[in-house]
Amino acid sequence: ETGVTQSPTHLIKTRGQQVTLRCSSQSGHNTVSWYQQALGQGPQFIFQYYREEENGRGNFPPRFSGLQFPNYSSELNVNALELDDSALYLCASRTGGDEQYFGPGTRLTVT
């Protein structure tokens, strides 16, 4: 158990819709990162938030956005869903040090 939770566990959406995924970090973890893991691939970095501000972004379009809240929870929002957005979405939190603690992920299916 890493103390990081994600909801929902599974989600099915239709192309063009919008989705919000949620992550709850451990208390004191002021940094949260989101990753996309397509089937059979390694996780790809989407972005990172530090003290409620985005401070790094991977190669993902602006329709992927996020929020981080003072209570150590965060959200990943994806607009205009595409079929290729189907993946496992992982959040990971840390205190700013080297070790990240991953949640169990949300499996998103876009039809």
Added chain:
Amino acid sequence: AQSVTQLDSQVPVFEEAPVELRCNYSSSVSVYLFWYVQYPNQGLQLLLKYLSGSTLVKGINGFEAEFNKSQTSFHLRKPSVHISDTAEYFCAVDTGGFKTIFGAGTRLFVKA
């Protein structure tokens, strides 16, 4: 830019045999190196990490890895595997900034 190459997509091995999962990385700066394990339908669990110091790193579940700077490698080893070690293993690099780069993964399949 950093990159990670896991040289084997699948590694089948018999129970109680030794195993090595290979990882090479590319970076122009110093890196932190990690190995994670992912069991089916679960998130990632940290096996071990190299930050600095001794190049032989010991992790959980009897795994160890050796950092080789000249060969830019960080291979994962276990002297005797169990059925329960069947999982996906990911090598990752981090420059201490915000972005962790993962390899494509190696599926370890332990056979009875």
